[in-house]
Amino acid sequence: MPSIDRLSRWRTLRIALWALVALGVGAFAYLSFGDKKAMPVTETASAQANYARQFGGRFAMTDTTGKAVTDQTLKGKPFAIFFGFTRCPDVCPTTLSRMASLRKQLGHDGDKFNIVFVTVDPDHDSQQSLGQYLALFGTPIIGLRGTKAQLDAIVKAYRVTYVKVPTSDVDYTIDHTASVYLMGRTGEFVTTIDHAEDPATALAKLKRLMTER
Numbered sequence: 459m460p461s462i463d464r465l466s467r468w469r470t471l472r473i474a475l476w477a478l479v480a481l482g483v484g485a486f487a488y489l490s491f492g493d494k495k496a497m498p499v500t501e502t503a504s505a506q507a508n509y510a511r512q513f514g515g516r517f518a519m520t521d522t523t524g525k526a527v528t529d530q531t532l533k534g535k536p537f538a539i540f541f542g543f544t545r546c547p548d549v550c551p552t553t554l555s556r557m558a559s560l561r562k563q564l565g566h567d568g569d570k571f572n573i574v575f576v577t578v579d580p581d582h583d584s585q586q587s588l589g590q591y592l593a594l595f596g597t598p599i600i601g602l603r604g605t606k607a608q609l610d611a612i613v614k615a616y617r618v619t620y621v622k623v624p625t626s627d628v629d630y631t632i633d634h635t636a637s638v639y640l641m642g643r644t645g646e647f648v649t650t651i652d653h654a655e656d657p658a659t660a661l662a663k664l665k666r667l668m669t670e671r
Contacts, residue, residue, distance in 0.1 A: 513639060513647035515615030519576065519602035522589030527602055529615075533645050536667045537572040537600075540638045541618045543579035544591040549636045549653060557638065558597040560661055570668045574600045578620040578634050580609060642670040 518528045538557060542550035554575065561568035575592060577583040580603045583591075592599040604612070613620065620634035636653040640663060648667055651660045 513616055514641055514645055517608065517612035517615055519604040519608055519612060520585065522585055522592065522601040522603075524585060527600065529645055532572065532574070532641075534643055535572055536570070536643050536648075536670065537574050537641050538638050538651070538664070538667075539574040539576065539616070539641060541576045541578050541613065541616070541620065541634055543577050543632050543634070544583045544587060545579070546632070549634075553636065553638060553653060554592070554595045554599065556657070556660070558595045558599075560657070560664055561597050563661060564664065567665075567668060568597075571664065572600055573597065574602060576602045576609075576612060578609065578613070578618075579632055580604060580606070640664070640667045642667070646670075 514529070516529050518526065521527050540550075540553055540557070542553070544550075554573075557573050561571075561573065564570075575588075577588055583603055585603065588601045588603055592601045602612075603609075612618075616639055618635040620632055622630045622632055624630050638651040640648045640650065642648050648670055649663055651663055
């Protein structure tokens with residue numbers, strides 16, 4: 459028969475093993491389901507800041523009156539910036555109409571932010587034709603156009619893509635990024651409004667934009 463001392467040592471070992479198991483389970487449960495607020499958030503905040511800095515930057519364009527407009531010119535007031543072209547069959551007119559509607563829903567607060575439209579087709583969209591196009595939407599919209607080099611600079615700053623797609627031997631359409639970028643009063647990126655976003659969500663984002671400092 460096993461001695462009493464041997465049984466005692468075995469019982470002590472089992473207790474120690476079960477204690478280690480319990481400690482491991484407890485640690486796993488805490489890490490998986492415990493209070494996440496107690497965990498450091500510096501890395502997450504830093505990642506968010508780095509993401510925001512990816513959109514926006516220096517540019518120089520010309521508006522529909524021939525006036526120079528830069529990233530510095532737009533500072534001081536939040537703005538919603540969208541890229542497209544006047545011959546766009548659906549996305550552009552739909553987006554601009556929606557932005558005009560959202561501004562009207564905001565009442566007097568609608569004057570607290572600018573709407574900016576950048577043409578990605580400066581070869582076709584002249585200063586005059588761009589102005590006439592934007593006037594159709596019944597709300598003030600800053601229309602911007604520029605040289606190929608100026609356009610390349612601003613689409614790079616906002617990480618916008620656009621590609622000319624031939625529709626015939628003499629004509630083309632343009633595939634382009636369809637999101638509206640919401641920028642704060644100091645030119646910092648806040649968020650986007652997607653093309654198919656729920657109107658209530660889009661309106662809430664604009665209200666948030668106007669409270670950003």
